[in-house]
Amino acid sequence: MNKKGWLAGCGFVLCSLAHAQSSSLTLWGQVDSGLTYISNKKGGSTIGTASGIGSPTRWGLQGKEDLGQHYTALFALESGFNINTGTLIKPNTLFDRQAYVGIDSPYGALTLGRQSDLMDDVAIRYSNAFWNRNLYAFHAGNLDSLTNGYQIENAVKYKSPNMAGFRVGGMYGFAGSDATGHTAGGFATYDNGPLSAGVTYMTTKRRTLDMYTYFGFTSFLGQTLSSSKTFQSDEVNNLGIGLTYQLTEPLLVNALFTRTDIKGASASTHVDNQDVGLLYRFTPAEAVTLNYTYSRMASDHWNTIEAGNLYSLSKRTQIQVTLTYQKASGNGATAATYPNGNSSSQSQLLAHVGVTHSF
Template sequence: MKYLVACLPLAVCAYAHAQSSVTLYGAVDSALTYTNNQGGKSALQTYSGGRAGDKFGLRGVEDLGSNLKAVFVLEAGFSIETGAFQPANTLFGRQAYVGLSGDWGNLYLGRQYSMTNDYFVPLSTSMLFAGGLGATLGDIDGSWNYNKISNVIKYESPVYHGFNYSAMLSLGGTAGDFANNRVYGAGAQYANGGLVIAGAYMNMRTPATSIFGATSSPVAGAAFANPVSNPIFQNYVSATSQQVLGGGAKYTYGRSQASFLYSNVRFLDIVRTASNRNAPANAAFNNYQINYGFNFTPATMVGVAWQYSAAPHSNYNSFAAGTSYLFSKSTYVYGMCLWQHASGVDSTGETAVANLFGLTPSSTANQVAVRVGLRKMF
C-alpha cells in the first residue's frame, strides 16, 4: 500500500503534464540594406528584422475540461544587431496576455495586436514579401508596427461557415477621464477556398500617448516631444483621436496569389502645439495597395506591388518587388527593392519627401531601398 501512496504524486504530475504544455518559439532575422538617400546621403547598413521582427516567446495551453482551455502568450521583441529589447524599456513588449478558449470563442486580457494588424496584414505588401519596408506610409494605418496595444480586452468568435469576427477595448486608466488613451476596434473575415475577404476599424483616443509612445499628451500652444519623425504625418500625431477603417481581399489560385487592401486614416481635432501651429483641424489619408505573388517552386516565390496614398496636400506612389527562397520550412533568404515618390506639401508645410518605413527621410521626392537578408524561425 505504501508503494501506491508513494506513486500518487508522480501520477498526479504526469496527469497535469499531459493536460498542459508550454512552447518556446521565436525568430531571428538580419538584413543588409542599401538606401540611395537618407537625409541627402546614401547608406549601407545592417538591419534587424528585415523581413519581420526578431522575437522569442512562450505560449502555454492548459486543458480545463469540457472543451475549455486556459492560454497565455509572453512574447519579446529584440534587435539582433544590438541585443536590445524592442520596444525599448519593455520585456514582453510584443504580446503579453492570458485568457480562456472554448467552443464560444476566445477571450484574452493583456498587451495584444490591434484589429488592423489581425485583418490587414494577411492582405498586405508587408506580408507578401516586403516586411516593414512595404508598410503603408510609415505604417500610418497600423497594419505593421504600431499595432501592439496595452490593457486590451479582446474577444474572438469561433468560425461560422468561413466567417469570424473579433472586437477589442483598451482602457486608458486615467481617473476621471475615461476617454483618455482609450482604444477600441472590431474586425471580421470571410474565407472560402482560395478567397479571403477582411475588414477592420480602429479608434484611438490621444494617439500620441496611446499608440505612438509620447511621454505626455499634447497641449495647445505648449512644447510637445513628438515621438514621430516621419514628415508625412508628423504634425498630425497631436490629434485628439485617430481612426482607421479599411479592408480588402486576397485570392489564391494555383501558384499565384493576388490581393487588394484599402485603408482610410483620419486624424481628428488636431491639437496645435508649439511645433505645429499651422496644423489643420483634421487630416485624412486614403491608401491603396495591389499585390501579386507567384511560386515558381514550393521553395521559390517572387512578388510585385504598387501602393498609392492621397494625403491632405500630397501624394505618394510606391513600387516594390521581392523574392524569397526557402532552405527549409523554418529558414529562408529574401531580397526586395522599393521605390517611393512623393509630390506636394507634407504635414510640416514643406515640400513632400519620400520616407520608406524604418529609414531616415530622403532629402528629395524619391527614395530607393534594396534589402537582402536571412530569417530563421524556431
C-alpha cells in the same frame, strides 16, 4: 500507510501526471538580419545592416492547458529585439509585442493584457508588405497600425470560433502605451477555399503620432513638432478592408484599402492607402512578388513599387531579396518609406538582401 491511503496516493499521482500531460510550453522565435542600401535618407545615401526587415526579430513563450469540456487556458509572452545590437525594440519593456493570458472555449477566445492592434491581427495579411516580406513596404509612419509596432495595453480581446468560414471579434483597451485615452474596435473575416476577406475598424483617443521622424513635418494640424515633440491627437480612427484570392495554384493576388482619420484640437485630415500585389510561386521553395501602393494625405501623394524574390533554404530558413522605390508628389512632399523617415528629395530607392531563421 494503509491500503486505502496507498491507493488514494497512487490515484493522486496518476491524476497529477495526466494533468501535466495535458499542458504544454513552447519557446519559439525568429531572427532576421540583412544589408540595406537607401539612396536618400534625410539627405544622403546609406548602406548597412538592418534587423527585422524580412520578419520581426523576436522570441516568445506560449503555453496552454486543457481544462476539459473543450476549454483551454492559454498565455503568450513575446519580445522584440534588434539582432545586430542585442537591444530591445522598446527600451524598458521586455515583452513589448505581446503579454496576455486568457481562456479559449467553444464560444471563442478571451484574452487580457498587452496585445496587438486588430489592424495588425487582420488587415496586415492582405497587405503588400506581408506578402512581399518587406518592412519597407508598409505605409509611411505606420499610421494605420499594420505592423506590430503599436500595441494596446490593458486590453481585453475576443475572437469568435469559425462559423462556416466567418469569424468576428473585438477589443477594448484602457489608457496606456502610445495613447492616454481608450482604444476600441472590431473585425469580421471570411475564409473559404481560394478567397479570404476581412474588414477591421479601430478608434483610439489621445494617441501620439511621430509625424516629425517619419514625415519630416515641423508642424501638423496646428501643432509645432520636433525630434523631441510628437503630435498629440484627439482621436485616430483606422479602417481596413482587404482580400486575397488564389487565382491558380502558383498565383495569389492581394488587395487592401486603409483609411486613417486623424483629428486634432482644431483641425483634422486623413490618409488613404491602396495596395495591390501578386505572388507567383515557381516551386514550393521559391516565389516572386510584385506590388504597387498608392498613398494620399491632403495634397501629398506617394507611389511605391515593390518587387521581391523569396527563397526557402529549409522549412526554417528563408532568404529575401527586395527592391522598393517610392516617388512623392505634392507641395513640398518628400519620399518617406517606413521606418526610415523622410528623404530630402521626392524619391527613395531601397535594396535589401536578408535572411530569416525560425526556431
